[in-house]
Every structure is written in structure tokens, then in C-alpha cells.
Amino acid sequence: MRVLVAEDHRVLARTIATGLRRQAMAVDLAVSGDEAERMCLLTEYDVLVLDRDLPVMTGDEVCRRLRELTDPPRILMLTAAGEITDKVYGLTTLGADDYLAKPFDFAELVARIRTLGRRVPKSPPAALRHEGITLDRARHEVSVEGRPLELTPKEFAVLRLLMEAQGVAVPHDELVRTLWDENLDPRTSVVRAVVSRLRRKLGDPGLITADKGQGYRLCD
Template identity: 55%
Template sequence: MRVLVAEDERDLARLVALGLRRAGFAVDAVHDGEAALERLDLYAYDVLVLDRDLPRVHGDEVARRLVAAASPTRILMLTAATAVEDRVEGLDLGADDYLGKPFEFPELVSRVRALRRRSARPALPPLLGRDGLLVDTVRRTATRDGRDLDLSPKEFSVLQILLEAEGAVVSAEELLERAWDAHADPFTGAVRVCMSKLRAKLGEPAVIRTLQGVGYVL
């Protein structure tokens, strides 16, 4: 799951991005509305955590442009403007959710996860299962035949994407796009290495198949 944080307070942006990464998300951070729009044009983000009072291009205008473009990216406004009229205005602009500052971090993580589930068509359930695998996307746990898999955040994200594909092939490029941030080098073999570690933890019989030159299928 990929998240863009648009927040002009750099220390807060860094802390939010760090916390979301620890929760298992691939996160990029920008500090003004123009940079946010540039990133949104380049990458397919699941959720945008958007401060309203951004320089260069106001956060409200960022939301308007996303809505006008029929973008599938969900918008969570994270702002100090917490009066009822502010929340109503933000939601009317096209935000999918609204969280005031200061905030409790577990609530932010929960809201981001909820928006990600709702962004899928049809909406994704919090529990994903197939071939003895059971993934809880809320508690971030994964088991196979009742055995805890003890996955790293990146391994968990890759397995979740494969489960969400429901038997369809997922290319290495798509995995890199959705589970890694913008700083990932596409030539490092990161997907291949992660997939090797994931397969080892899943054990036998193998449930992930490689289609050479195409991608991976569960």
C-alpha cells in the first residue's frame, strides 16, 4: 500500500512518514501542494494524507484537482482546522476523511487502512484468505495453516497484494510501484529478493508461482 504525505511542517511530515512506514506502508513525503500534484501525476498512490494549509498550491486546490481528474487516490485531510464548518468544507471539497491536529497516531494508521480497503472495487475485507493463508490487514498478522509467518512489513505488503489479485498475475513492476516508495531503485532486484524470503517463510508446498517475463501469481 502506497501513501503520499503532503505536510509543510517538515518535522511533522517526517514523523508521520516514519510512523506509517513502521505500520507497513510505502510512504513518500512532500512539503507543498505543487510537489504533491507532481508526485500524484507520477505514481499511483492509494491514500493522500493532505494538510490543507500548504504553500505554493493550497491543499484545498490539490483536493479539487484530484476529484476533477476522477483519481482513485483517497484523501485524508490532516489539519489544525478542526471546527465543524472546516470539516464540512473539507469533506465537501472531496476529502474522504478528516482528522484534526493534534491526533493519536494509532487512529491515523487505522483511518489510512480503512481508506485503502474502501478504495478497492469491490471493497476489500479486513481478512484475506486463500490456500491455507490467512492475512489480517488490520492487525498486520499472517498465518498459514495456523502457523504464524512472522513477515517483515515489505513481505506482508507483497503477500497482501498477491492475495488481493485473487489469482491474477501481478508483475514485478506493479509490486515495486505499490509496495516500495519513490526512492526504490528498480534495478536492485528488491522484488526478487523479497519474494525469495517470502517463499521461504511460506514453506511447502509452494503457493507462489513465477511466470517468467510476466510476474507472480498466488
């Protein structure tokens, strides 16, 4: 899942980004409203975590403008304005998809972002299956021949993307763009390292193949 955090309090923004990345989300940061709007026009984000009190362009205006797009990101307003009237205004008048007041519990923020990320017009089945592997997207659980498998959040995200591709090669650049943030050097070996660990945990080194010039895919 790709998330943009629009927050001008830099320490808080970095803290949120670090926590979300540990949950296998690709996170970019914007420190002003105009920057947030520009980044949303250039990149397809699943969720925008939006502070209402942003410089240059307020979060309220960003929300209004993004709602004019054909396929805007889901917008979670994260703000100190926590009165009921503020929440109603944000959800109804501005058109935000969710609203969370500061201070907040980080586990709740993660849960709300994941819920927004699952809100698509036609939800695919929660469970994916391939060669004895079952991946439950809703519960974030993986099993091999019925045996539970412990994966890191990033390993889970890579396996999910490969299983969703149904045997079609997923390019290295797409893995980087979807599961990591814009600061990761696409030439890095971090993707290969995650795939290597995933192969070992699945117990079949040949299950994930690297097609030269094409990317990674699951073999039958």
C-alpha cells in the same frame, strides 16, 4: 497501499513517511500544493494526506481540483485548523474524505489511512485463501493450516498482493511501484530478500515462484 503525504514541514513529513513505511505503505512526499496536484495526476495514489496550509497552492485548492477527477485519491486533511467549523468546512465544502487535526496520535493516523484505503466501490472478501494459507486483510493476520504466522508488514503486503493475483504473475516492477516508494531503485534486491524470507516462513520454498521475465506468483 500507496500514499502521498503533502506537508511543507519537512521534519514532520519525513517522520510521517518513515512511520507509514514501517506499516508497509509506499509513501511519497510533496512540499507544496502544486507539487501534490502534479504527483496525483501522474501517479495513482490510494490516499493523499493533505496539509491545508501549503505554499504555492493551498491544500484547500488542491482538494477542490482533485475532486474534479474521475477517480481521485481518498483525501485525509491533516492540519492545525482543528475547530469544528474547520472540520465541517473541509469535509463538506472542500470534499475531503476525512479530517485529522494536529497534534495527532500516529496510531490514529495509520488507522484512518487504512480505513480510507479500504473504501472501494465493491469491497473484496476480507479473507483470502490459497493452499492452506488464510490471509485476513481486515485484521492483518495470516495463518497456515490454522497456525498463526508472524509476518513483518512488508512480508504481509507482498503475500497479500500475490494472493490477490490468484496465480497470475505479479511483475517485479509492480511490486516495487505498489509496495515501496519512488525512491527505491527498481534494480535493488530488497524485493527478492522479502520474498525469500516469506518462502521460509510459509514453510514451502516452492510455493512462490519467480517466472523469469514475468514476476512472482503463487503455485498450486
